[in-house]
Amino acid sequence: MGKILEIRKATKRFGGLTANENITFDVEPGEIVGVVGPNGAGKTTLFNSISGAHPLTEGSVIFEGKDITKTKPFDICKLGIGRTFQIPQSLDDMMVYENVLVGSLCQRSNMEEALAHVDQVLELCGMLEMKYEYAGKLNVPQKKRLEIARAMATDPKLLLLDETMAGLTATERKEAVNLIKKINARGVAILTIEHNMDVVMSVSHRVVVLVSGKLLVEGTPDEITSNPEVISAYLGGGSKKDE
Amino acid sequence: MKKILRDNKNWFIGLIICIALAVIFPQVVKVRFVWNLLSMILVWSIVGMGWNVIGGYCGQVSNGHSLFYGVGAYSVALANSYYKLSPWIAIWIGALISMALAFVVGKPLLRMKGHVFSISTMALAECARIIFINWKWCGGATGVYIYSKHVNEWAYMQFKNPLNYYYVFLIFTIAVVVLIKCLDKSKFFYYLRTIKGNEMAAESVGINAAAYKIRAYMLSAAIVSIGGSLYAQFMLYIDPSMLMTLNISMMIVLTAVMGGVGTVIGPILGAIVLTTISEYSRVYLGKFGGLDMILYGVLVILIVLFMPGGILSAVEEQSGKILAIFKKEKPVKKIVEQ
Numbered sequence: 001m002g003k004i005l006e007i008r009k010a011t012k013r014f015g016g017l018t019a020n021e022n023i024t025f026d027v028e029p030g031e032i033v034g035v036v037g038p039n040g041a042g043k044t045t046l047f048n049s050i051s052g053a054h055p056l057t058e059g060s061v062i063f064e065g066k067d068i069t070k071t072k073p074f075d076i077c078k079l080g081i082g083r084t085f086q087i088p089q090s091l092d093d094m095m096v097y098e099n100v101l102v103g104s105l106c107q108r109s110n111m112e113e114a115l116a117h118v119d120q121v122l123e124l125c126g127m128l129e130m131k132y133e134y135a136g137k138l139n140v141p142q143k144k145r146l147e148i149a150r151a152m153a154t155d156p157k158l159l160l161l162d163e164t165m166a167g168l169t170a171t172e173r174k175e176a177v178n179l180i181k182k183i184n185a186r187g188v189a190i191l192t193i194e195h196n197m198d199v200v201m202s203v204s205h206r207v208v209v210l211v212s213g214k215l216l217v218e219g220t221p222d223e224i225t226s227n228p229e230v231i232s233a234y235l236g237g238g239s240k241k242d243e
Numbered sequence: 244m245k246k247i248l249r250d251n252k253n254w255f256i257g258l259i260i261c262i263a264l265a266v267i268f269p270q271v272v273k274v275r276f277v278w279n280l281l282s283m284i285l286v287w288s289i290v291g292m293g294w295n296v297i298g299g300y301c302g303q304v305s306n307g308h309s310l311f312y313g314v315g316a317y318s319v320a321l322a323n324s325y326y327k328l329s330p331w332i333a334i335w336i337g338a339l340i341s342m343a344l345a346f347v348v349g350k351p352l353l354r355m356k357g358h359v360f361s362i363s364t365m366a367l368a369e370c371a372r373i374i375f376i377n378w379k380w381c382g383g384a385t386g387v388y389i390y391s392k393h394v395n396e397w398a399y400m401q402f403k404n405p406l407n408y409y410y411v412f413l414i415f416t417i418a419v420v421v422l423i424k425c426l427d428k429s430k431f432f433y434y435l436r437t438i439k440g441n442e443m444a445a446e447s448v449g450i451n452a453a454a455y456k457i458r459a460y461m462l463s464a465a466i467v468s469i470g471g472s473l474y475a476q477f478m479l480y481i482d483p484s485m486l487m488t489l490n491i492s493m494m495i496v497l498t499a500v501m502g503g504v505g506t507v508i509g510p511i512l513g514a515i516v517l518t519t520i521s522e523y524s525r526v527y528l529g530k531f532g533g534l535d536m537i538l539y540g541v542l543v544i545l546i547v548l549f550m551p552g553g554i555l556s557a558v559e560e561q562s563g564k565i566l567a568i569f570k571k572e573k574p575v576k577k578i579v580e581q
Contacts (some may be wrong), residue, residue, distance in 0.1 A: 051447065077449035085447070091440035102437045105430045106449035112246075154448055231565075 004029045004189045005159055009059035012045055017044040023215045024210050032190045034204035043193045047160050048142040051083045082156030086163045088143035092136030099135050099146055103153030114159040125149040141172045161192040165199050177203050245424050269406055278405045284518045285412035286474045291510030292419050293466030299504035300432055301459040302439025307364030309491035310371045311341045311464040315471025316481045320387040330400045334472040341468035342461040349460040354436035372487035386482025400476045408477050424507050435459050501554030512554045
């Protein structure tokens with residue numbers, strides 16, 4: 001099978017600031033790829049470029065063999081890339097199921113079908129009991145899960161998760177990891193940004209390390225943790241390795 | 244359609260009861276002033292529901308909807324005076340013109356967000372007023388008379404009995420309410436709500452926000468235009484200063500906001516309350532030079548103060564409390580029965 005996502009020499013400049021420079025890597029179908037890097041490394045910028053919010057300055061993003069570098073966000077979603085936001089962008093005046101419904105309507109026009117699909121997605125994400133809750137009343141971990149549910153409702157082949165674990169407690173993190181694994185088991189490829197190294201290492205098949213907008217290394221979690229360059233750049237002299 | 248009827252059985256039964264009441268009411272209260280008031284309430288209901296599509300559901304607060312109100316009114320008036328065209332046809336032509344206009348001005352305007360959009364629409368309506376004042380073909384500042392003695396009342400919608408206006412307007416209002424109700428739980432309106440909630444999130448779930456906003460703006464313009472056409476037929480005379488002022492734009496916004504934004508029947512409640520207050524205060528206090536406007540203003544402030552979510556949500560809240568009392572009583576009864 002071909003690659004689901006190919007990023008080729010991706011460069012993004014905001015005026016004089018280069019946020020991403022010459023980044024090249026791939027995502028295979030059904031794979032979980034973790035993107036790590038210190039603050040300001042350009043992880044979210046890269047996500048915005050893939051999802052079409054801020055198109056690349058140079059280079060290209062290829063999804064299932066199709067160049068989507070200049071495609072609009074709503075068309076990219078229809079092609080099969082779902083995304084979540086670092087800061088949850090829930091629709092607070094709407095109920096949980098309505099939040100998911102608008103995602104579900106992306107691939108289906110029939111209301112009954114869409115509503116049935118919403119129940120499936122909510123069950124997958126363990127949110128069925130909050131179905132009629134207003135999204136504005138949810139707490140942050142719940143909102144982050146709702147983000148994933150809404151993105152999942154669009155039937156993505158590739159899911160972009162932007163720091164879904166940040167600010168969660170250890171138990172909540174474990175639940176989230178399970179959810180990501182469950183989604184992945186359905187054949188959805190996942191590209192995830194994460195700060196917490198334990199999570200990235202346990203969940204990802206492959207890890208990409210960005211530092212100052214450049215790709216530092218790429219490899220399996222074991223390779224990354226033992227790479228001296230990564231340790232000095234990101235983990236800070238190996239002190240964290242012992243944890 | 245069948246499904247909507249099935250899912251909202253109670254709502255449609257309620258609607259039929261309301262229609263029945265609306266039909267009977269003027270037969271009981273035989274006062275010409277009340278009949279005129281009722282007709283105006285219906286015009287404002289239509290206009291408020293129209294604004295609600297873009298302002299309430301889609302969250303793009305347009306302060307220039309008097310533009311479409313005016314276009315609708317001028318369409319029937321000019322069609323009558325130049326081509327002797329019946330308003331029954333001209334209403335739809337006016338709606339189409341308004342939609343086309345909304346498409347053209349909406350393209351650039353809807354790219355703006357929040358307050359900037361509101362101010363631009365306001366400016367647009369003001370420009371339109373000035374154009375119409377100076378446009379000789381459209382009657383200029385003197386306006387256009389629609390009334391003519393020797394036409395068929397029904398063919399040209401020029402009734403001597405104000406009650407006929409009321410019943411005609413009632414049919415239009417029902418049509419618009421049913422239309423909005425059917426759209427209320429549709430993909431289209433869910434998408435509008437999503438855009439209102441968060442445009443970035445909307446685009447991330449595959450919603451072409453710009454395209455949906457334009458569609459909402461066009462639908463909104465068409466409905467408001469129909470309201471304007473009916474108003475022109477009711478007055479049988481129009482001029483720019485009674486149609487396209489900022490005052491009218493604000494009244495349109497107020498009707499929907501006071502009733503309840505983003506709800507089906509909110510604008511109707513808003514129209515009932517606002518029109519009644521404004522007409523009665525004008526009649527009884529108008530002679531004291533502006534006192535009516537002061538009272539009107541004070542009442543509007545009071546309603547906004549005590550019902551910030553609109554009249555509908557306040558009513559729902561109160562009825563919810565009453566229902567809660569009944570619900571609490573129910574289990575007690577069961578125990579007694581057992």
